[in-house]
Amino acid sequence: MASPERRTVRDLRRGNRAVLLRNLYFAGPASRQELSRLTGLSAASVSNVTGDLLAENIIVEAGMVDSDGGRPRTLLRVNREYGYAIGVDVGETHVHVELFDLDMNMHAKAEFTLRAAQHDADLVVRHVLAGIDAVLASAEATPAQVLGVGIGVPGIVESGPDALVHAQTFGWDGVPLGAKVRAGTSLPLYVDNGAKTMGQAELWFGSGRGFRHAIVVLIGSGVGASIITGGLTYRGANSSAGEWGHTKIAVGGRTCRCGARGCLEAYIGAQSILERAGLSAEIEREQAALGELVRSGAPVVLETIEYLGAGLANLINLFNPERIVIGGWAGLLLARHELVRIKAAVAENSLTQPYQTVSIVPGRLGADAVALGAATLVVDEFLLGAIPAAGDGSPANVTRLSG
Template structure:
């Protein structure tokens, strides 16, 4: 007996709204006439959806274009100021919080440095709270209400069936940290509501927590170097190393949401010690701290900023030293050459395992080292990977810069909004 289509009228309406909204979000402005073939919907359905979304303030008119002998066609686009989003990046040296409009234009930002307390979970929650307080002061009628907060964290994020995200961050000492509950209970989330959020009493501001490498991957797939690819790997290289594996256009999570821990694949059995406690991990060779450690072993002298824990300044010092002359410059160049070879070998593993169209290198260290190392990385990748898939894989640099994790975190509530066809969370009224 054949199956039955169980979709209700409400489901169909939401699906039609989502199809129109996504096209306009990523490809707009477009006319109603252009939307019909792009979405596969009838002109009547397009008209109904557009009328609804215009009335709700999700869409706005964006001028007109001429047509062949007919009336000008009115263009539609997503209204950037109908709502706002927050992205949080729990990084390696600081917590960055940004408030965005609906089109991910920055409205406000706050950066809180991690100090001697490092990644102590309660301390991180206080920094997030401080950043949220600063940026949410800018939420008003001009920004529209807050749709949600996305948080990108280092480590594996578990979403138990009974709710409340847990974070397993082995390299930062987090073991099943109940981050969602801690944030909900903090002063920054009084009763789950923010001032000016648009949420009524009893409604909770939506909170989404995801792995930082995966949020970076989502941002690059939507807006950066991964756009248009169906199968890709977005790599994050900082002090830690991770990846977002995208297959069929969707991030791959694995059985327990831990897929993409590329930095903890073994490059050398019994090799260098890694922060995770194992030996020979890729991260122990190409993570920022590992690169600097190899430079010190080669006789390099990181500057005072590096001694104070500023890895970015120290890595910039390594690049500068490699441009000089003499034995010290030779040592710096050897370290960079080794890093390119290790990274190329790690990327060759990705090519052989996943056969992606693109591999995109991001993260602050990846972007700092990438321009100089990329030619050697590509050469090494070709040497270690199988020829057929390697010839069909592009290795590129991230286009979104060091803010990519924060932007990606904001896409977590944004994705929910787009999937819901522009319907806001319960209790949130969009401004018209």
């Protein structure tokens, strides 16, 4: 039997630092006394850790608040100007690159168009690297001020330094996207499935906030989901959990873009809806064409709602979530115009008890939530203490913003 790993004072201090910083980010501004109550740390530990974080300018004072009968208490918050996070959304028709501060305010954005037949990995990488340069130039920032780059992509992302991506609709089979991007930048890099990054964004800042068991679905040209259980994203054995669009809704049904038959995506994905309506709009015009179709109340839209209701009901029956968030540009379009019908279709296909305890709502963060979620990958590492404490040998490419 292996002996338990010994924890040093340094390990304990780092753990305390991560717990305090995370609580301050999500519950701040807060006083030291409130932080002690929120974290369960002693007043002395809170004082020591906040002293270090103040000295490093990771947190700053945010005014005073009256206390009961004593001296006013100083409020603390995470310093939004400590560093930037870059979020990248690699979609069917675009590469979006956005620069955020630690309050997730967007400071700059760059966009590049992709054509349906131009998902060449090297082209995507060139767009990502050009976008990083563009947003830094627009914000007059330097790479030294960036904590990292998060990238949301379609398909399955294998963890590891190469970040192998399996995206059948792109024709990618084990593309080492992480290695390719790292060849062009020294910034810390985090790659994940786009539906999962959007799910984390909605969990942190949007319609999923406050829920520990939720599912965030992304419906655009493609279809995916982020399954959140116990407040954490469920990934499965190989990080492929959440490929909801490729669950089967009809045996021997329509051919999906992945090559299989009867996938949910082949019935509720934007491209498939237009095809079933007899429209052959170019992928660049998908959003406008689908918007016209949904507003017209065409029969194919009503049929799509039935398939969507069955697909969401499967998630309810399998995972018993407290909340389902409908996101992605096509999902938001359908929810905006047809949420009542969607809920009715879900109720018709769900078990009664789990349906009665779930709420179904549109996403709150809009169609660009994937890029925001990709940036949260960087912030998540920052809050967990991936940026070493002072004196631990901070990497040269991670510094504080001026001012």
